[in-house]
Amino acid sequence: MADQAYDVIVIGTGAGGGMTIKTLCEAGLKVCAVNAGRRLNPLKDFRNHRMPWDLKYRGFGDPRTRAQSYGYMDNEYTQGVWEHGITYTTAPGSEWMWPRCYAVVGKTNFWGRSSARFGDIDFRAASRDGNDVDWPVTYNEIAPYYSRVERMIGVASTVQHRPSNPDGEYLPPMNFRCLDYILKSGCDKAGVPYLPDRIAQLTAPLNGHPPCHFCGECTTGCDTGSFFSSPYFFLPLAEKTGNFELRTNAVVRQVLVDEEGPARGVAYVDRESGQEREVYGKAVVVAASCVASAGIMLNSKSRHWPTGIANSSGQLGRNLCDHLYGGSARGYLPQLVGQPSFPDNVSDSTIAWMPRWQNLSDPHQEKFIRGYSVYPDGGCRDFPSINGRMEGFGSDFKRAVKRYYPAPVDFTVQAPSLRSDTNYVDLDPEAQDGYGNAAVRIHFQWDPNTLAMWEHSKEVCREVLKAAGGEYLGASDQPEMPG
Amino acid sequence: MGGQGIERREMLRVMALAAAASGFPGLHRWTFACGHLGSGAAAARPAAYTPQFFTPAEYATLERLTDMIIPSDGTPGAQEAGVAEFIDFMVWSDPGIQYDFRYGLVWLDSRADTLHGRPFRELTPDRQMDLLGHLAYKARFRPGEEDGQAFFRLAREYTVMGFYTTRIGMEQLDAPGLRFYTESPSCPHHGDPEHRHLPAPQV
Numbered sequence: 001m002a003d004q005a006y007d008v009i010v011i012g013t014g015a016g017g018g019m020t021i022k023t024l025c026e027a028g029l030k031v032c033a034v035n036a037g038r039r040l041n042p043l044k045d046f047r048n049h050r051m052p053w054d055l056k057y058r059g060f061g062d063p064r065t066r067a068q069s070y071g072y073m074d075n076e077y078t079q080g081v082w083e084h085g086i087t088y089t090t091a092p093g094s095e096w097m098w099p100r101c102y103a104v105v106g107k108t109n110f111w112g113r114s115s116a117r118f119g120d121i122d123f124r125a126a127s128r129d130g131n132d133v134d135w136p137v138t139y140n141e142i143a144p145y146y147s148r149v150e151r152m153i154g155v156a157s158t159v160q161h162r163p164s165n166p167d168g169e170y171l172p173p174m175n176f177r178c179l180d181y182i183l184k185s186g187c188d189k190a191g192v193p194y195l196p197d198r199i200a201q202l203t204a205p206l207n208g209h210p211p212c213h214f215c216g217e218c219t220t221g222c223d224t225g226s227f228f229s230s231p232y233f234f235l236p237l238a239e240k241t242g243n244f245e246l247r248t249n250a251v252v253r254q255v256l257v258d259e260e261g262p263a264r265g266v267a268y269v270d271r272e273s274g275q276e277r278e279v280y281g282k283a284v285v286v287a288a289s290c291v292a293s294a295g296i297m298l299n300s301k302s303r304h305w306p307t308g309i310a311n312s313s314g315q316l317g318r319n320l321c322d323h324l325y326g327g328s329a330r331g332y333l334p335q336l337v338g339q340p341s342f343p344d345n346v347s348d349s350t351i352a353w354m355p356r357w358q359n360l361s362d363p364h365q366e367k368f369i370r371g372y373s374v375y376p377d378g379g380c381r382d383f384p385s386i387n388g389r390m391e392g393f394g395s396d397f398k399r400a401v402k403r404y405y406p407a408p409v410d411f412t413v414q415a416p417s418l419r420s421d422t423n424y425v426d427l428d429p430e431a432q433d434g435y436g437n438a439a440v441r442i443h444f445q446w447d448p449n450t451l452a453m454w455e456h457s458k459e460v461c462r463e464v465l466k467a468a469g470g471e472y473l474g475a476s477d478q479p480e481m482p483g
Numbered sequence: 484m485g486g487q488g489i490e491r492r493e494m495l496r497v498m499a500l501a502a503a504a505s506g507f508p509g510l511h512r513w514t515f516a517c518g519h520l521g522s523g524a525a526a527a528r529p530a531a532y533t534p535q536f537f538t539p540a541e542y543a544t545l546e547r548l549t550d551m552i553i554p555s556d557g558t559p560g561a562q563e564a565g566v567a568e569f570i571d572f573m574v575w576s577d578p579g580i581q582y583d584f585r586y587g588l589v590w591l592d593s594r595a596d597t598l599h600g601r602p603f604r605e606l607t608p609d610r611q612m613d614l615l616g617h618l619a620y621k622a623r624f625r626p627g628e629e630d631g632q633a634f635f636r637l638a639r640e641y642t643v644m645g646f647y648t649t650r651i652g653m654e655q656l657d658a659p660g661l662r663f664y665t666e667s668p669s670c671p672h673h674g675d676p677e678h679r680h681l682p683a684p685q686v
Contacts, residue, residue, distance in 0.1 A: 051660075052648035058569070060644065063577030175669035181676040203667060214664040335677070338684020343659035343668040382660040384647055392619045393552040393639060394612075398560070398655075401643070403686045405656050469677065 006032040006245070009266050009281035011252050011296065014106025017287035018230030018238075025238040032279055034250045034266055036288075037102035040081060040109065042231070046221030047077045052382065059383075070099035071480075073110050077220040081109070085271075086251065088291075088440045089428045096442040097483035098291070104248060105230035106289065110219050113227050113350055114375075115155045116165040116198040117146050121360070125370060129363035132419055139166060153228035154206040157198040164356035164371065165198070172203045174351045177344050179379050179409055182333050183352075186468025192357050192460060197375070199350040200228035209233070214346035216381075247279070251435045254300040254309075255284050261304040269435045291320070294425050295433075295440035317425040320442070324415040324450050326479030328374060329461035331472045332387065332407040336379075339406050344379025349412075352376055354464075358456070368452035370416060374461060378409030387473055409470060411461040413479075415453035417446060444482050454479050532568050536575035541588050544604045545570060545638075551615060552642040559651045561642055569645035580637070587634025594631060 007029035010017050017033065024031050040046070052058040061069065061076040069075065074082040083100040090096045101107045121128070123135040123142075147169055156171040173196035176184070180194070187194035201218070202211045212226045225232030238244040249271035256265040256278065265280035286293045294317040300309040308316050356371035363369060385408040390400040417423070423445065427438035446454075458475045465472050534542040549561035549570070561567070574584050591614075595603040599610055606614070617623045618635040646652040653661055659668075672678055 051650070051653075053650060057573070057576070058644070058648035060573075063573070063579060175667040177668065178670045178672060178678055181670055181672075182678050185677045212667075214667060216660065333678075335679065335681060338686045339681060340685070341657040341659055342670075343662070343664055345660065346664055346668055380656070380659050382653070382658060384643075384656060386643060391621065393615065393635075394554055395556045397639075398553050398556070398558075399686060401647075402656055403684065469679075 005265075006030045006279070006281040008032075008283045008285060009034060009279055010285045010287060011035075011255075011266060012106060012287040012289065012293075013104050013235065013246070014101075014108050014230055014287065014289065015111075017285070018105060018108065018234035020285050020287055021238045021244060022234040025241040025243040028241075028243065030243050030245075031238070032245045032247065032281065034247050034252055034268055034279065035102070035104050036086065036249070036251045036271075037083065037104065038248050039104040039246070040221075040231070042221060042223045042225075045078075045081055045103075046109075046223045047079075048215060048217035048220040048223060050077065070483075071097050073219050074099050075220075077217070078110065081221075086433050086435065087431065088295075088433070088442065089431045091441055091443040094442055094444050095481045095483075096444055097481035098442075099483070100289070100292070104246065105235065108229040109221050109231070111229070113199045113201050113218060113348075114197065114353070115150075115153075115200045115228075116157075116353075116355070117143075117168050119164065119166045121164055125363075129359075129369045131369055152207070153200050153233060154202045154204075154209070155198055155200050156196075156203040158196050160193075160195050160355070162193060162195075162355050163360045164373075168198075170198070171206065173197075174199070174201075174203060174347050177351060177379060178336060178339075178342060178406075179333060179344060180352050180376075182335055182468050182470075183376050183409060183464065186464040186466070186470070187354065189467040190460065190464045192354055192464055194352060194354055194376070197350045197353040199347070201347060201350060202226045207233075212347065214343070216343075216345040216348050218348035218350075250277070251433075251437075252288070252296050253435070253437055255286065255296065256280075257300070257302050257304060257309060259304070261302075263309065271435075291425050291440060291442065295427070295437075298425075298427050298440075299437050318421070319419045320423040320425055320444055321417050321419060322444065322482045324372075324413065324417060324446060324454055324479045324482070326413050326454055326457075327476035328411045328413045328454075328457040329465050329472060329475050330408070330410040331465050331470045331474075332385075332404060333378075333409055333468065333470050334407070335469060336407040338403045341380045341406055344406070345381045349375060349377040354411075358453075366452075366456065368449045368456065370418070370449070370453075372413055372415035372453045372457060374457060375412045375414065376409065377412070378407075380406050409465065411457070411464070413454060413457040413461075415450050415457065417450045417482075420447050423447075446479070446482065451479075532565075532571075534568075534571045536571050536581065537584075537588075540602070540604070541585070542567065542571065544588055544591065544602070545584075547604055547611070548615075548638050549642045549645070551611065552639050553646050558655060561646050564646050564649040564651040566642055566645035569648075570641045573641065573644075583634070583637055587630070587637060590630050590634060594628070 008024055008031050010021050010033045013033050013035045021031050021033055055076050057076055059076050081103050083102040101109055120139045123139055126132045126134045150169045154171050156173050158173045159167045184194040205211050210224050210226055250268040253267045255263045256267055258264045263284040265278055267278045269276055288296055297316055298308040354374040356373050358366050358371040384401050384405045424443050425440050428441035431439040433439040462472050546567040549566040553561040555562055574581055592602040595606055599606055617625050618631045
């Protein structure tokens with residue numbers, strides 16, 4: 001199909017693509033976005049206000065398909081919005097649980113919303129501890145952009161003067177719950193910071209967006225657009241300019257190039273008709289997520305780019321990094337046992353954080369380099385937590401469930417992996433993605449430094465919980481699967 | 484308690500979000516008990532439930548078990564919330580647990596028969612309590628009853644799942660998710676950050 005030429009083709013419409021589209025359209029450029037999935041209807045596709053009994057399997061999901069779920073976000077409340085059609089593979093010895101939202105605006109539909117600033121402790125980490133290389137930007141260079149984005153999307157938090165994360169421009173924070181004050185008392189004793197989290201969630205109206213209504217179901221989508229997500233914040237602004245065209249259900253096969261090598265367009269498969277199509281532009285922006293962008297570029301082979309577009313360095317797809325998440329400790333607070341229920345779950349685990357406290361003044365203070373953060377949570381959720389102390393059945397059991405309902409707490413670590421030559425993505429020579437492209441193949445294992453953070457976090461969180469007067473019930477056996 | 488509660492149901496109306504009716508026709512009692520959006524309490528109680536997976540005898544035992552695990556004891560229990568119907572539906576939907584449920588019910592009847600010459604559902608309530616008690620409490624464990632113990636854990640897990648995902652169950656907990664809040668709720672216990680001096684528990 002012959003096609004008009006656009007100024008810019010953008011592959012992907014999420015956090016990166018959405019911002020690019022909005023910015024370019026407002027600057028007067030004609031932009032065409034190519035997106036692998038459909039456009040969601042928030043009123044239909046976001047089931048965040050359904051109660052468990054409104055769902056066929058009460059939120060536990062269809063048992064026959066539960067094993068195919070890509071983790072906790074891919075559940076009955078978000079059925080039909082996560083990608084299951086485009087396949088990827090993992091190399092022997094690698095695991096990769098990859099929840100992909102290829103619907104328009106991608107994972108901004110359901111993201112975790114934590115929006116802290118990085119500081120020079122990260123950008124200049126290599127200079128501090130001698131490992132690897134520094135980022136090519138400094139904090140001072142990037143700080144004005146942080147401010148611009150914070151004003152645009154709205155981030156709730158407080159000024160905290162932490163060396164790990166510079167302060168920004170914030171909306172009022174979420175208030176602390178009972179469990180936060182109790183856990184903070186434990187942190188104070190253990191020398192660990194316990195502060196309001198930094199979240200792109202509106203505690204006040206912003207730029208025409210209504211504030212949060214505290215339903216606590218953010219990871220199943222927000223139908224009022226009260227946390228930053230591209231469908232509410234970016235795409236309407238792009239559409240208003242008249243410069244924007246969106247092509248949905250378009251799985252990119254490759255970036256097309258001219259004889260000299262520069263990109264001139266994109267070839268894609270229309271998922272509904274199965275037809276191959278092309279769209280042309282003066283420039284192409286690949287914003288399809290970390291791994292998928294690498295896959296598209298590796299698949300974009302030509303005479304000029306025999307190993308994939310812009311891969312003359314051989315670094316395309318290399319140095320895959322991830323955050324390790326895991327349950328560092330869980331238990332309950334005896335102080336809250338038997339107390340009235342309290343609306344603890346009003347912001348989906350983003351009330352408080354324990355920002356990095358390791359290796360701050362001395363980069364080699366711990367047995368690992370760099371540092372991690374911890375996200376505490378707990379209290380009354382929709383479903384009660386049943387622990388090993390609730391033996392038996394009958395009225396005593398029923399009462400125990402109610403008594404313990406406000407009391408559970410847990411800690412989730414977020415530990416960055418180190419760059420490694422053995423963690424990368426390439427193309428699987430033997431598997432296809434279902435749309436005629438070579439499937440992306442992932443090679444990834446946690447490095448010893450990241451695993452040392454995981455072990456460290458388990459010790460500290462146990463200590464914090466005990467110092468808060470809590471009962472420790474254990475930690476997860478394993479961190480969550482990477483991906 | 485900070486934040487004014489709004490009935491979640493009202494909020495749903497305001498947003499004109501029609502709740503999707505469960506496509507499954509079997510949950511009569513549950514639908515009745517929970518007062519689905521807009522259906523109110525006027526709906527007539529439908530005829531007896533016909534199990535999809537369990538035999539009538541198995542289902543009678545299952546209903547009794549759920550009633551023993553979460554009884555009606557002044558506040559509603561598993562019976563009122565239609566928990567046995569939910570379990571029948573989930574087991575019917577899940578080949579992975581069908582054997583365990585069926586085997587567990589057979590185990591229970593055969594154990595009851597060995598001890599008292601009758602299936603479990605025909606025992607006196609005292610004998611039922613005694614038999615289940617040996618499976619449920621570590622201190623009362625009898626060697627050789629490992630399979631029964633495992634079945635009790637399974638039955639309790641599904642009873643909990645079925646009960647606390649109904650409006651009846653969530654109301655038992657006074658679950659905050661039944662309401663919306665107009666401001667970020669804030670701890671009301673000023674001056675007691677460690678919460679060492681809270682009023683004595685009511686529950």
